[in-house]
Amino acid sequence: MPPLKYLQAYPPALQEQVRQLIASDRLGEYLQQRYPHKHAVQSDKALYAYTLELKQEHLRNAPAIDKVLFDNRLDLTHRALGLHTAISRVQGGKLKAKKEIRVASLFKDAAPEFLRMIVVHELAHLKESHHNKAFYKLCEYMLPGYHQLEFDLRVYLTWRDLPKAQG
Template identity: 55%
Template sequence: MAGLEYFQGYSPEIRLQVQNLIETKRIGMVLKNRYKGEPIHQFNSDKLLFGYANSLKQKYFKNAPVLNKVQYDNKIHVMHNALGLHTAVTRVQGGKANAKIEIRIGNIFKRAPEPFLKMIVVHELAHIKEKTHNKAFYQLCTYMEPNYFQLEFDVRLFLVQIEIEGTPFFDS
């Protein structure tokens, strides 16, 4: 069934509940009820997004390397690829190694509730310290956003809702 690929790692019970939400076209309603008090974030430019991500980095990882670039990227195909990307490029110049850290966020999140954007930024920031999705990685995510796992689940629902209905829950 369309949309269930986002929930591959979840239990059969959860997948059945999601399937029921899809069949009854209630995903938008569930998300709308859960996030009715959350406005669409105002970080809709690359400059504002950079400031937002950098403030989170400063709050939680003061000694981590500097973020060189944070931007929205319309080339990230969220529905089939990733929500965001992180890169660390090391260049040697004059005997010194310089690392440039970049984060790219899918354009679809330019207009989304702020908790969804935060979840994605937190995820990409955690990759600065932990490269793989292991226990330590998810501990970093929940350190920065205690509600991380619920937000990750809800972002998956959000993607399914857009894929099936074509419009985000806050526009319906």
């Protein structure tokens, strides 16, 4: 079996559990039991409102977000599930930075927990630019159980890559 590219940083015992679910053709069933629902956030406008609500709840003092959208150009080959950017423009005599969050379009059909995890991750970048201890502490604060959801999201991406999942 090829390496589990989304799970390489996890302990071999966890990877083996996923391999066993794949070998017994039960990985999709496992994910369906844990995450049976799909979220209702289907438009860029709804995603913007959803993201602003989370920001207001947890990061009131963080910089304003100018744009939030689903982006079908983000893909897993670039390891981008979401993206935060600050675009600087000169307006008059001032330099203005526009903050944007983009979420890969594949999450339109995902479980609500996965969408929340991606949005929380990108919001955390408003305060912490690097994936360090403070960053993950902030993610865990905004979304208790963040680390488990990140692992399960990686399992979901592994399942999506399986030939049977496409059919």
